[in-house]
Amino acid sequence: MSSIVYGHFTDELDLLDAVKELQEKGIKIADVRTPFPVHGLDTALNLRRSRLPKVAFIAGAVGGTLGMLFQIWVFTVGWPLNIGGKPQLAIPSFIPVAFELTVLFAAFAMGIAFLLRSNLGPGQIPDILDEDVTNDHFQVILSEKNNQVTEPELIEALKAAGALDVKHVNSTK
Amino acid sequence: MEKQNIQEPVPFQFNQKIKKWLLIAAGIGLLALLWGILITQAPASRIWANLWMNALMFLFLGLGALFFWTVNSLGESTWQINFQRVLEAMALTIPFAGLFLILAFPGMGSIFEWTHTEHHDEILSEKSAYLNIPFWMVRFAIYFIAWSFFAFYLRKISVKNDFEPRETYLKKTRSTSGWFMVFFAVSSSMAAWDWLMSIDAHWFSTLYGWYIFSGMFVSALSVIIIITVAFKKFNILPNVNREHLHDLGKFLFGFSIFWAYLWISQFLLIWYANIPEETIYYITRKEHFNDLFYLNVGINFLFPFLALMTRNAKRQTTYLAIIALVVLLGHYLDLYLAIFPGAVGHEAASIGLLEIGLPFFYLAAFLTIFFVVFGKAKPVPQNHPYLIESSSYENI
């Protein structure tokens, strides 16, 4: 059973300063929760750039290729028709549908990947420690598990960085 | 953490070294022309078409830059302030483009078939109220006088603001930009009809004006990128940072896709309806200029689409400049395909030393005028209310 220490800030600039301070002390931050994306937080926390764009690109390429190949198959093998004298391989005609499928596949693959990767989804129950985190509190969460320091020291460090309402909770995780 | 410290730029010197290179380039161009005339003995139509094509590309760079400058002023955007003087100097090359076009006037007879009134068939007669030399000349004059006026006036108030900053400066720039935009919207299309579409005078396309505009804009963007990257490297514009170049890269990416969108719109619709008087335009190009036809789409769409897709690609300065250069060459090809099949014909047209060498002369002329104009004012607008905002933003 390890302990979770958390506190909040009312201002995102204070939050950024606090994060820097904690990191300078060598304390690893378990999570930071904010009501909106704070610019500069990603770099401050050394978060790796999301790979979702790659998912989108690959899925889009698959969608576009499938769309194009399917249409070509339909018009050359499946049900070849003479539409206004157009050739069977009417590539210009096939572009609109192939493009739409590219966008559709890319968007949904990325959306689903986002939800899966972040463990979000219908019915997920979040471990909310401070209900105002979605309103106007900027929360920093430290875990005893990640850090070499003990819980009272974490509380001290968080208070020193300017956090308000520093609490601790025993976590079963 | 506001980046309030605006670095002092290295003052720009149009020095002997640059002049030497420009002279060499001009020399190459003239040699290519002489080669074409004397040694290859290219037919007159091909020579004139080359002069026409180069003069038009010269114009596109300046006109596209003027458009970019005014549209950003109207949109109250600020990121371009740090390299606005590049746009201004490019815009002031417009009157000289007019001169180069005038130099090609003697070749009008070979470029435009509608000038030969004695050979008019029914279709050309129907258009003669618009396509006749006097009216055409009057329009030519109006376009250039107006465009030049706008470029000069906007430049004047921009430079004046360096010394006597006024509250009304932004408002005046915006309202002048508004007037320009209205005139430009009409005149750019009409100029495209007059100078390019009428080469294939039996053909027509309502999208043509906008299609040429998109190529014009992308060409101008490419040159803006190359010049800005160069100036950044030589510390003439030290406050142009990766964010600005990222944005320019986004524009190049996005508008290359826009160009391709207009290209495919025009092509698909004409292909689909299969009406002979429209398809002849594409049949000529697909049958006799086949490789170039597909290369055009490849260089101007596929290449920038793949090369500039990632965030990192748009933030690497040298890489971006190289892509821009390739896209610029691609739009030269687009202009070639717009002019040569109709003006020269597939038997006489080819890409030889004349086509490759002559642009160097126009490049030299363009850069000379650009450097002279750029040197006449401070590299960055002083006292501009948006200057700090321009230097201190971040892209996601």
Add this chain to the structure above:
Amino acid sequence: MMHVSPIREPLINGEKSYNDITNDVMAPVKAKPGKLWYVGLTISALLALAGVGAIIYTIWNGIGLWGVNRTIGWGWSITNFVWWVGIGHVGTFISAILLLFRQKWRTSINRAAEAMTLFAVMCAGLFPLIHMGRLPLGFFIFPYPNTRELWPNFNSPLLWDVFAITTYLLVSLLFWYMGLIPDLGTIRDKMKTAWKKKVYNFLSFGWKGSARHWSRHESMSLILAGLAAPLVLSVHTIVSFDFATSIIPGWHTTIFPPYFVSGAVFSGFAMVLTLMIVTRKALNLEEYITVGHVESMNKVIIATGSIVGIAYITELFMAWYSGVEYERYAFVNRALGPYAWAYWIMMTCNVISPQLLWIRKLRRNLAFTFGLSIFINIGMWFERFVIVVTSLHRDYLPSSWAMYKPTWVEVLIYLGTFGIFFTFFFIFIRVFPVIAMAEVKSVARSSARKFLGKSVKQKPEKNH
């Protein structure tokens, strides 16, 4: 941290803190709806029911109930389809294209505009379905392996439309919902009623504002914007292909794709203005949807309206320039023939009236903007009517020339779609936050009056 020039107008007026933003935007969701809301919802629902009735009547009895005939096969149904689809483009335009251009003012209106998009596209989608006639056989349009060994005709723009509209509806829904998740988390945490909390808990997917999640969310939003931007252009382009791929004078013209897209954004922004000017007052959101926002939207209107105007002039000129007698007649007929009244309404509303927006005072005048936005939507309806009907009623063969008049069934169906649209909209403003709270908060530091420390020393705004 981005520096914002001090001469820029603030995007959030009043002294609003983050908490204020949450409470102000959540107020309509938490509070019990007032009398006006019930009245509005009832009228819309009744109108929707009437429309659905007319639709069922049509499906039961056939398209003969409509005014369409052999010469003019597409009348009000397709006019309405293009009109609604056009309006449905604005949400994605605001969320995607304005995001790519870093226009922060979009944050107050994108949520409502995206919702509007979804409802408009749903209304639009009704028309191609019901105009088919034998709707029970409607599944034929989907490519699935069948015993008839038939496949749909991928050479047909009408089929491209099926894919385009479906993709657009689904991707817009995805984009809208993904953006909504953080705000649903906010509502969940602020909601006190137990059953409501459970519902929002379910809808918010377990969002907790974690930095890692935000990082992915931002990356995804940017890519979705990058995907949605060409999607928006492609959808109305494909709709324009329904006409432009034909050989009919007035329809077959290469300028249609970008011209239709501009027209769509034009009419879409007009509809957003119509709705937002009323909504901001009704829901007390005037400090978030400011006069500055209205002015920015008006600038988009004048830009796209001018593009539409230039397209009209280009078409007119090119019809003459082409020398083709059928092209020339098509346009002479539009201006002087039996439907000239529709043509001149279109020209007045679309070309002349938006040009008044060059005047700054008018751009910032809410009453004028409201009136103009309605004019523009009327004008854009007539544009589609003129394109569809005048080109069909007199094309190549004079012996086929005919006239078209809608029947009450068609009119009622159209009014019914208004009912459907507004029913959804009224429900939307009670269930979901009309403004994207998280996004507005993220621009507050650089653009809210409170954070900029500006004193209220400006000229008093009229028409607040």
